Amino acid sequence: MDKEALVQLYKRYIHCLNKQDWTLLPALLSENVTYNDEVVGVHGYIQMLQRDFQAIPDLNFNIDKIIADPPYIAARLLFKCSPVGVLFGFAVNGREVVFSENVIYEIDNGRIVKVDSVIDKQAIAVQIE
Amino acid sequence: MDKEALVQLYKRYIHCLNKQDWTLLPALLSENVTYNDEVVGVHGYIQMLQRDFQAIPDLNFNIDKIIADPPYIAARLLFKCSPVGVLFGFAVNGREVVFSENVIYEIDNGRIVKVDSVIDKQAIAVQIE
Numbered sequence: 001m002d003k004e005a006l007v008q009l010y011k012r013y014i015h016c017l018n019k020q021d022w023t024l025l026p027a028l029l030s031e032n033v034t035y036n037d038e039v040v041g042v043h044g045y046i047q048m049l050q051r052d053f054q055a056i057p058d059l060n061f062n063i064d065k066i067i068a069d070p071p072y073i074a075a076r077l078l079f080k081c082s083p084v085g086v087l088f089g090f091a092v093n094g095r096e097v098v099f100s101e102n103v104i105y106e107i108d109n110g111r112i113v114k115v116d117s118v119i120d121k122q123a124i125a126v127q128i129e
Numbered sequence: 130m131d132k133e134a135l136v137q138l139y140k141r142y143i144h145c146l147n148k149q150d151w152t153l154l155p156a157l158l159s160e161n162v163t164y165n166d167e168v169v170g171v172h173g174y175i176q177m178l179q180r181d182f183q184a185i186p187d188l189n190f191n192i193d194k195i196i197a198d199p200p201y202i203a204a205r206l207l208f209k210c211s212p213v214g215v216l217f218g219f220a221v222n223g224r225e226v227v228f229s230e231n232v233i234y235e236i237d238n239g240r241i242v243k244v245d246s247v248i249d250k251q252a253i254a255v256q257i258e
Contacts, residue, residue, distance in 0.1 A: 003198070065201060065233060065245075066198075067196050067197075067198040067201045067202070067203045067233065068196075068198050069132070069195075069196040069198050072194060072196045073196070074196045074203030074231070074233065076233055076245055088251070089251075100245070100247060101247065102203070102231035102232065102233060102245065102246070102247040103231065104194060104196065104203065104205050104231060116194075116205055116229070117231070118229060118230065118231040118248065118249045119247065120247045121250070121251050122217070122218075122250050122251075
């Protein structure tokens with residue numbers, strides 16, 4: 001996959017997430033997709049996202065930067081949202097918080113096969129203190 | 130700067146960090162370099178690194194992945210080290226911990242001008258519990 005195709009695939013992926021389109025998403029994920037070195041598979045990956053949307057009803061993935069270098073793509077994602085209860089161990093309880101995520105994806109055969117994500121969880125702790 | 134030059138610049142940067150070479154490093158940093166949206170400048174950036182090495186005497190930056198897409202470079206860095214006291218608010222006290230950092234750099238005119246870093250601090254909390 002060339003760089004432009006990678007970027008388009010990634011934008012489709014983020015669009016699926018924001019639309020909570022769990023029917024189109026499987027076509028973008030490898031059967032054995034890993035999240036932070038754990039094999040979660042397509043079903044586990046979607047369940048993880050569904051739990052995220054339950055915890056954060058107004059969750060929206062905003063792309064700040066895309067860095068594409070086949071077979072990898074890195075992104076900086078920005079979030080501004082109001083988690084309803086406890087998020088990452090912090091009692092947010094509906095307050096609005098902002099935080100970022102730097103995430104690296106490996107693409108194989110047109111599908112995301114590996115996701116290495118670091119979310120700035122401490123930013124949330126600081127905001128609700 | 131083309132992609133290969135960017136990768137070479139980044140490898141020189143990491144080499145400087147691991148050697149604690151504070152004389153060569155300024156040539157790789159923009160005068161107004163920012164770290165997580167704060168203008169720290171060359172002097173402030175080096176002071177930040179020196180504090181890191183005081184807190185973590187065996188600190189070593191290990192590159193897991195480089196994703197280069199001029200003018201950006203993203204990296205996944207892996208750490209296995211023994212911070213001497215409190216790190217990121219956690220009393221590590223010399224225990225060995227492993228954690229990762231996903232970081233995105235913007236390069237301008239052959240120098241790093243913007244650093245957006247997310248360190249997996251919660252991984253440390255889990256390991257010392």
